[in-house]
Amino acid sequence: MLIKTDFVYPKDDYVKLFKDFYADINGPASLEPVKQWQSDTWSYTVHCSRGRVLEKAGFALLHVAGGIIYKNPGSLKLFETLAYPTNPRIPGFIFMVNLNQTEALGKIVVYYVDLIIQDGKNHDEEKKIFSTSIKNICDKHEQNFEERNAFIPGRILAGNAAECGLMNFFKEKDIPFLDELIQEVLPVYKEILEMKKSEQPLKEDYEKMNQSRARLIEWITIEDTGVKIARDNGIPLEIIESYGFPPVVKY
DSSP states (O other): OOOOOOOOOTTHHHHHHHHHHHHHOGGGGBBBEEEEEESEEEEEEEEEOOOSSEEEEEEEEEEEEEEEEEEEEEEEEEEEEEEEESTTTTEEEEEEEEEEEEEETHHHHHHEHHHHHHHHSSOOOHHHHHHHHHHHHHHHTTOHHHBBBBTTTOGGGGTTTTTSSSEEEOGGGGHHHHHHHHHHHHHHHHHHHHTTTTTTHHHHHHHHOOOOOOOOHHHHHHHHHHHHHHHHTTTOOOHHHHHSSSSOOOO
């Protein structure tokens, strides 16, 4: 039996939500067999879709029960997905949410949703569509989008983050808002994919994508807080690589 926390969020249903989402984009045959890892204190379940539109779209659910969280004894439940379109001119997608509990800080929800820029361009149109949709949901729930859009410019994802989404800490009372947010954002990202599917990439776009992916892997392995937590709990990097790393890296 897999190790599990008793946390109800992130929802287990997110696995099916993203399985259906990526199958709709890449086709049902794009879904690879489920992979699972576990120890005495944690379990990881990983899914991955590889197809014509999204070269790789991985998503995973992690439970840490009685482990080390932010250098303190604690527990954590995490859901994370990263999607990398085949076309470098189309932004990728990232969503990460975890609920963690430590003696020092109690229960905290960490939430991040954003676009990933692959070709180094501005992508102002896509950013506006994405941020507007999130701001509308924030307004509905009396959340301040500008405050919740708490990015330090150029620091996240090795500078490949579009910084048009949401990154912040939340409390358990905010879960209904956070759940509605991801449900509403997925159709918006699909709209962006459809809108840009006819974009014709040039050689320089692929070169830039290769550079950004190489830098992204470096950032993940050295700076990403989630990977630091994984190391503290003896979770092998190969698991994060299986769903989170870019599909192909050329130096």
